[in-house]
Amino acid sequence: MKSALGLIEVVGLTAAITALDAASKAADVKLVGVEKVIGVDKLVSVTINIAGEVAAVKAAVEAGISAGNRVGKVVSGHVIPRPHEEVDKLINEFEKNLKSKKESKKSEVEKEENQEKKANIEESKKKTSTK
Numbered sequence: 079m080k081s082a083l084g085l086i087e088v089v090g091l092t093a094a095i096t097a098l099d100a101a102s103k104a105a106d107v108k109l110v111g112v113e114k115v116i117g118v119d120k121l122v123s124v125t126i127n128i129a130g131e132v133a134a135v136k137a138a139v140e141a142g143i144s145a146g147n148r149v150g151k152v153v154s155g156h157v158i159p160r161p162h163e164e165v166d167k168l169i170n171e172f173e174k175n176l177k178s179k180k181e182s183k184k185s186e187v188e189k190e191e192n193q194e195k196k197a198n199i200e201e202s203k204k205k206t207s208t209k
Contacts, residue, residue: 083110084138084156085126087125089122091122103141105141108129110169
């Protein structure tokens with residue numbers, strides 16, 4: 079585990095991406111998780127979870143909160159320095175979920191590409207058979 083866990087909860091995906099971009103540019107931190115929750119302020123909230131050294135995470139969370147507030151609403155931001163080993167288990171779950179989401183997205187993209195190829199082949203066959 080890194081030395082700190084940072085959490086930034088915002089309303090909406092645009093604010094989340096903006097906050098993560100600013101946080102990542104401000105300091106050497108790693109995205110370890112993304113959670114979406116329906117119902118925060120009667121909207122969809124997105125919490126980004128970042129990890130790194132304590133000072134880096136503090137700077138990143140501050141930058142993320144500032145940037146998120148410029149384009150949307152930040153619900154909360156928090157840094158947990160040197161989290162307990164039980165929190166490490168949660169962070170590992172965040173990382174597994176993030177990897178799983180990436181792999182799932184990659185599979186979806188590959189499936190769509192294969193469908194496009196099949197459609198193009200069928201279209202080519204139709205054009206060839208009508209000539």
